[in-house]
């Protein structure tokens with residue numbers, strides 16, 4: 193081994209200044225995880241040791257990777273009066289009424305980027321064309337299907353969306369790639385930059401969705417949104433006779449969040465509206481004196497909890513398919529001793545024994561809850577989306593184990609927005625859901641970004657089509673830079689990970705290395721976060737890279 197645990201060369205030079213500011217205990221913890229990282233070994237350890245590593249890493253992230261953005265406005269209120277999910281997310285944190293409400297600031301997991309590369313360096317259209325755009329669809333095999341892909345969009349639309357400015361920007365593709373860009377230039381709105389009133393993080397961005405896991409994707413993010421979706425009878429939400437969402441006179445679906453929707457996503461909205469309505473029926477049976485408001489509030493709490501649970505112990509364990517993560521996610525939900533003991537003892541003896549759900553007090557590690565810029569960046573997973581939806585004939589399977597026969601292939605762009613809603617109405621919930629269950633989604637890797645998203649009709653907040661088409665592959669790179677999210681290597685250092693020194697540290701794929709060198713030369717510091725996340729070698733069983741995973745490790749528990 194070329195390094196000694198006690199020599200100054202043990203800690204990677206770029207990480208030394210971070211360690212210099214740690215307490216003694218944290219320094220020891222850091223040394224342990226750093227040693228394991230040097231061997232790239234945590235995911236190969238037996239489950240208990242792997243969990244210990246993740247527990248220590250999470251502890252460090254809770255100490256050093258939570259940054260509050262925004263002032264400290266917000267007041268105390270009587271939490272007993274608000275023992276339900278409010279329409280705009282206010283009054284859900286027992287000590288501060290504004291935490292997690294619509295229009296609150298995105299927090300950060302690390303300081304804004306310190307590198308001084310420009311917004312167009314290297315040009316986003318060049319990267320989109322030469323590194324991101326799909327050449328041939330690469331799927332996720334049996335690991336992740338189209339329900340899982342739609343599910344994560346369903347969650348994104350529960351949690352995060354950056355508010356926009358009224359000022360537009362235009363990106364023009366340079367001559368060298370213009371030919372290969374479906375849009376030679378495209379216009380979009382800047383993100384709204386707001387002065388925070390705090391000296392630490394002077395500028396911040398606002399979240400137009402409520403970051404709580406409050407089901408706002410079906411219930412709305414404010415009072416107007418909530419009024420639109422409720423029937424005001426027996427606590428229920430509006431749903432059409434065919435089991436899908438209702439639509440307004442323009443054909444736009446009626447639901448909590450309708451921006452940039454497609455058929456797979458609105459199908460999940462409809463499914464959880466039905467879930468909510470069934471919970472209302474069940475509650476009414478047991479509590480006949482509950483009025484509409486009480487039924488709505490209780491059913492919303494139950495349905496939001498079901499959504500959080502599915503994400504935690506069904507979706508995430510498929511995304512990160514290893515025994516350690518299966519155990520970790522179940523411990524997050526039920527505690528170390530599992531469901532039976534949790535059912536028996538309830539929420540007692542702290543999070544290790546009985547999980548993170550149902551704690552008496554929020555555990556926010558001194559930083560008020562919000563979702564973060566970095567969390568948004570690592571969830572940029574549009575390469576999960578395929579080029580077409582494969583419909584199967586649901587009457588053709590003779591037994592549960594047999595695959596039904598292919599019936600039709602529908603291009604993705606036909607399944608988007610109002611057109612997608614009309615298509616879905618013809619297909620119906622059952623066939624669409626079964627088909628999505630049989631279809632594998634895309635892999636999060638380079639050269640797999642859907643080409644049809646490079647000239648996309650994006651939506652306004654009210655679900656209306658925008659006149660200016662966008663090149664999403666290029667736009668996403670620009671967005672991370674616009675928000676000053678650290679580039680890949682700085683991102684890793686801030687997460688206490690070992691930075692890359694050469695392209696070979698990032699990937700073994702010779703073709704990728706060549707393509708990276710063509711764009712970034714040998715400057716690994718310039719590598720864009722998105723490109724790094726998509727190029728990174730993956731841990732066996734993980735559908736995403738380790739760098740993205742460490743953000744989830746911290747935020748999922750919050």
Ligand code: HEM
Pocket residue numbers: 341342344345348352353354380452453454568569571572573574576577608650651667671
């Ligand atoms: C047909 C399906 C989808 C469409 C049409 C779509 C479209 C869009 C559009 C237009 C934006 C805003 C771009 C901007 O102005 O910055 C966006 C943002 C985003 N999308 Fe999608 N998307 C889809 C599915 C997904 C999926 C499956 C994911 C998976 C995680 C996802 C994750 C995100 C994230 C993280 C953002 C950034 C949100 C923010 O800036 O606050 N989307 N999407």
